[in-house]
Amino acid sequence: MSTSRKLRLGPLPKTESIKLTFACPATLKADLDRYAAMYAQTYGEAVDATTLIPHMLEAFIARDRAFERENKSEKAAPV
Template sequence: MNTTKKLRLGALPKTEATKLTFSCPISLKAELDRYAAVYAQTYGKAVDAATPIPYMLEAFMARDRGFHRKAQKSLPVRAPA
């Protein structure tokens, strides 16, 4: 039985995706590698370090009140077709 506390993101859903490339500090990459290892231990499914990044960004943006206040004042953003 796994008694490890669940991670904040929860199990990652399967979604349609688009590729995005970015650079990050080596220290952040190491943290992402550690997160992926803890995720695998917690949920029993191995993921690479990049897999949780979109979900982390989505969670961050969903909680950013300043972004939402300013976004309400700007034009709506449409997803690419």
Template sequence: MSTAKLRLGPLPKSEPVKLTVILSAELKTTLDRYAALHAQTYGERVDAVTLVPYMLEAFMARDRGFRGSTAKRRTGS
């Protein structure tokens, strides 16, 4: 196992919903490299398609503007 610290940790199990997106070739290559590093770090082979939902979830969870907007909607402000 690698000692690299990745923002995206081991993947939890979940129920998938299909969504189609179009990426640039450069972004796909970068995602593939991330997937390879993730597999090396956590010892479980994973592809970019599997990682993308977790990356998006982590991104939105850390986005202060989005979190603030979501909290305001819940309280009715």
């Protein structure tokens, strides 16, 4: 594991998965493949882009302040 660089996405947790298929531009797929290669160098664990995508999306949603505010207001609203 390399400590010289730190990726925004940390080591991946083990989770239950549901299969989802989506299309993306070839340039994004190439970036995802490069990120997966950097991930493998950083953490010493080879993963492919399809393994990283759910964790990247989860991290993105968790840091979206507008989504969080809306989510909190929906939970606080009486049923």
